[in-house]
Amino acid sequence: MNHSTQYASRRMASYSYKPRRRRNSRKLAVRVIRLSTLALLGVMAYLGIRLLLTLSLTRESGTSVQWTLESNALPPSIPQDESSDYLLLVNPWNSLPEDYQVTLTQVPGGELVDSRIYQPLMDMLEAARESNLGALPVVVSGYRTQETQQEILDQKIEEYLSQGYSSQEAEEQALLLVAKPGYSEHQLGLAVDINGEVYDVYTWLMENSYRYGFIFRYSGEKTELTGISQEVWHYRYVGVEAATEMYEQGLCLEEYLGLNTAA
């Protein structure tokens, strides 16, 4: 063995050592990848089982599965069953639900409405401009608290008293126009009284409000069912689908909900 072969074998020895080390680290990497894949699969299986359990539990508790799937697709900030209270019935025989919560937004003119109806309401009022001499119809009454509703009723009773009605008659007459506190749709934040420059705007609203999800709530033809005299200015949000159905079939909310609440 001369110097050069000794050198060569040393080189070979050193070369043969390095690949072994590389093979070891490759094996380690493969093992790490395998383990993390297994862990990932485990987590996915766990989440899948949990989702299935949630769905079957929801189904057992009576909520529709379709609702669950839809609500899962919504951002968490949106209440899960927000469309259900668009159809809440508040009339002289049905009071506001206890602990009713509402998030409010101010409309031009200063009144407040349920934030969810702000956009459809503004779209409707903008569209109504044309039939209102170019002016934006004004919301003169939106959301009311229990106290505001009481004040409005007291004021109306006073009006009848000053016209010479007995106190019983005055109250009866007032209640045909103003709901008892706790029994006004205005307390939902989903109803508005609209002031137009001309009557044309009310005709326009009766024919077109459903496109924006609002209904002409108190038609004179339905007073026995609604308990309220005709109010051309009062509009209630129920959502486009329900509003369209009520408009096309000529139903008031009580009829649409399949209820005959008249005493």
Ligand SMILES: [Zn+2]
């Ligand atoms: Zn009203």
